[in-house]
Amino acid sequence: MSDAIAIPPLAVAGTDLALESNAVLPGGVTLTLEPPASRWSLRARTAEALGAVIGRAVPTRIGETLDGIACLGPDEWLADPPAGTVVPDGAGQPVSVVDVSARGVVIRVEGASAARVLCSGCPLDLERFAVGRATRTVFETVEVIVWREQADMFRVFVWRSFAPWLWHALKAVQLG
Amino acid sequence: MLLIRCPYCEEDRPEVEFVYGGEAHIARPLDPAALSDQDWEHYLYIRRNPRGRHHERWRHTHGCGRFFNAVRDTVSDRFEQTYKAGEARR
Amino acid sequence: MSGYRLPAGGRINRAAPLDFTFDGRAHRGFAGDSLASALVASGQMLFGRSFKYHRPRGILGMGTEEPNALVTVDRGETGPGWGRATPNLRAPSVALYQGLDAQSQNRFPSLKFDLGAVNDRLGALFPAGFYNKTFMWPRSAWEKLYEPAIRRMAGLGASPATRDPDHYDATYAHCEVLVVGGGLAGIDAALAAAQGGSRVILIDEQEELGGGALSDQALWGEVADKAMALRRLDNVTVLTRTTAFGYYHQNFVGAVEQLTDHLAPGEAKGARERLWRIRAGEVVLAQGAIERPLVFDGNDVPGVMLSSAGRTLAVRYGVAVGRAVAVMAVHDSGWRDALALKAAGVNVVALIDLRAQVAADLVSAVRAAGIAVHLGHAVTGVSGRHGVSGITFAADGTGHSQQLAVDALLMAGGWTPTVHLWSHAKGSLRWDAGWGAYLPDVPQENCRAVGAGAGAWDLGSGLALGTLPGPKPIWQTKAFVDFQNDVKARDIDLAVREGMRSIEHIKRYTTNGMATDQGKTSNLNGLQIASGSLGRAVTDIGLTTFRPPYTPQTFGALMGHHKDALFQPIRKTVIDGWADARGAVFENVAQWRRARYFPQGGEDMHAAVARECLAVRQNVGMFDASTLGKIEVVGPDAAEFLNRMYTNPWKALAPGRCRYGLLLREDGFITDDGVSARLAPDRFHLTTTTGGAARVLAMMEDYLQTEWSDLDVWLTSTTEQWAVIAVQGPLAREVIAPLVEGIDLSREAFPHMAIREGRICGVPTRLFRVSFTGELGYEVNVPAEHGRMVWEAIHAAGQAHGITPYGTETMHVLRAEKGYVIVGQDTDGTLTPDDAGMAWAVGAKKPDFVGKRSLARPDMTAPGRKQLVGLLTEDPNEVLEEGAQIVADPAQPVPMTMLGHVTSSYHSATLGRSIAMAVIADGRARDGQVIHVPMPGRTIRARVTASTVFYDAQGSRLDV
């Protein structure tokens, strides 16, 4: 009864997981690691206050996106604007502009079954998640921001150190 | 897994996006130094723990990030309602 | 040998034979068989040994309810013991495949000759509550004698002894209507729900849709047509081999889909099982009903089984359960089964029914089929031990008796609607006298029950009995109620006589319904027997509660993705790969893995750490501090906010300067610390401990959102935005100077505890001049994507200065030499700033900060509190064990008075001796005293130092 159980070492350990630039899942869904880009976390009491400081219109409802800015909370936005956009730092103003360009990466999940792949670990009803909508949520235990750019393409924002796990968890999804 | 209505997102969201925050409507005293030891102990440690309607805080941590208040029945584990932080007790 | 394959019939494919083994013996079945049907077809009626008495057992049912025929299926390709062995599978639910290797359980040394069966001969010694009563005294005997002996005897099956090589899938799913149960009622519900375009998921645990209709040939056509119609609908997902195991709040249903266990191991590809986490708008439960056994002396002899099982074997699998079969019925369904068996070619010789009156059409049809009918009779005994050889039956059970040679006996005891999931979801039940069972009543969720599970299915009528009447008093019978836990009618009767009144007590005293089958075939019979013994109505003695899982599930399925490499995310910094390539030894800190030390040329940790420490003290070292939590605090009220959060004053901190911050919980105890910098009047760069990052951010958000929402300040986690490279040591300035642009590194322009923004190696940096080592030092913050490049550039530039990469162990030693605490190691959630020797970090003049009021509570200022102090062992080579207890008097008898414990302890190469920190009651007042650290076989003496600073107490090495 007390025989020691001999557990062989794993072929792949969690520490061996590494990001890749592309992957094709068996169901035809592709994963693509987006190149680095400038991104900011924007905070203010209202969309108007923020818009006035950064000189751009920002979405007002949680979940809405507008020209590369997603409203994540009543006082929080994620700016992922076109390359070359400069967001002023709002010094002295009642806003918070923080450069988070290097904080995370974006994994692009694309294909007819993209929603189903994400549903493997995300508890939201992504089939009914409107195109153009973005939200913070989780994939299993990892916090992500899911942004549906097109019906068959989601962008998944994730903090850097969680990205290898997420990448391989997505790759492991089995459709059918 | 419960569904919890976030009063900020105005949407039912899965429980795994939320973190429980203890009993609601326990405001931090504006001048803690003015409180007796007993009153401070009460503020720090004494909670109602009712059977039935419980006013409690939740945070939509993995969503909009906001703390809010909820009324949950501790017997049935059902949410009666949720409302924004700062709103009067319901 | 009594069962055999009928010459024709069934849904099996006779053109596709499959070879398999049971207990090493070769057998042959057909595609479409279950393990149970194939074994019965080859004459095997003995499937296992019972749990307590080791009685020989055959199959009872042919569905999920099966309590007896539990087998271990070994799917290993490389022999037994491989991690693919699964115990406790129900043989009727195991699909047959080529090469299937199944073993019986709970027997030693063999199924037919089992030593444990002595328990059965000694059955009178093992009444209900036996374990509770007997093994209570003396207590010491429990650990040494009783428990090991019981453990050896008990237990169902054996765990696999090696790693599970399979992987498992998991998914969430959403639908408007979820139907559980793929019999005709469920199929109809799914078809109706799908008409409007709703997303529908239909779940069934069997190999194919049809449920009970698969045992009724007249319904096969309807099943096939409707199943085809379902599969044509895009909005319907049909999941067979899938068990809905739990029904949780707000229509959240957990289910496990078997993906490969029905295939030969060589054909299995991909994940073994999939966990479905389904959120449904409406749930339709169509779980059907389970037939009830009859309780009489000998009802567990192999070959006695449910009537429905005999019918399923004959109609669905083309298997006769015996060459001469009798049916004991108290319900009309047994009569219909007898006719179905006869039509399938089974020799049914007698139909015995306790009822004096049965519908005339059934009686005439059965008689016309050539079956002898005995109305008003009951079976009173079964002969045979490993298989039925005959039965005795008597008028009303007690009158004139006769014997009949049969090799199988079917029991038709009526039906119990399956309300398990309904009950999981807290739906109420009502007693239905006609069914003699509880039926779904009022749901608590958007849910409805349909079909037999709702009592809405015509299975005929019958009696609901506790036990069949018989000639012997109940305590002389071996009439089984719970077959899996070996609970007999007389055990329930005994429980009542010993004072149990509620079914909840009776259940726990007898263990009725507490086996892995959760009483699917025993609960109602147990209730009826208890009702009879108590002389009270069934509805007056309560009902036990069904809880998930409906059937046992594998751990693998429940873990889903979280296995092996994906068990949990292991966070790595951008510099981790560099350390890995240089052979660093790692340790886990929170979710991060961090380089602990960098051994060279076969060094052990002690040698590597000593070398790394000396390098930092004498020259320069570099350390990956990227895991430090970071929070950017921005807004006009940023300083005001920090002033309220931290113990010390922040408002006067000038931009460009840093400050050590100590964070308390509101109860006054230290929860975190870190050095933070003011970048601008309205912008701070905070750091937290590695493990505290998320907690501190959540705590600050809590205060900001709910207490001080008037403040214009916002918090953003920047932990992963910045890679942090600590360059520490007397030569640190020389190392980075050639790489830095736009920052005057001179002592005057850039003093200790300052921050400057500029560029390093061509990329932007926030350069901190801070030190957790006591040496001149910098913490180079650069955007994470550049971290590896900058690290390598500093490493290259440092070569001329003997730069040495060091890990967390050296970091720990260096800071301990300086007496810097690590929150969570030297503090444990019960230390105030004063306890930790950090009263200096508390702004005495501040009117308020988080935790301040608590510091004035009487207990927080009382004498005798544990205080953090230094310890120097009398033997400088003795390194105390962290966590070791400290006493004043080692001669005191055990239990000694504990003064405190060691929190940090290292060998210091710099000092050439060991150093330690400890929390000790009134520690600072014990300065210079000797304390004792009792260890196994010896006691270590050490001297208390009120100060924890062991090196450079003046701090002269910092200000250079």
Ligand SMILES: [Zn+2]
């Ligand atoms: Zn929300």
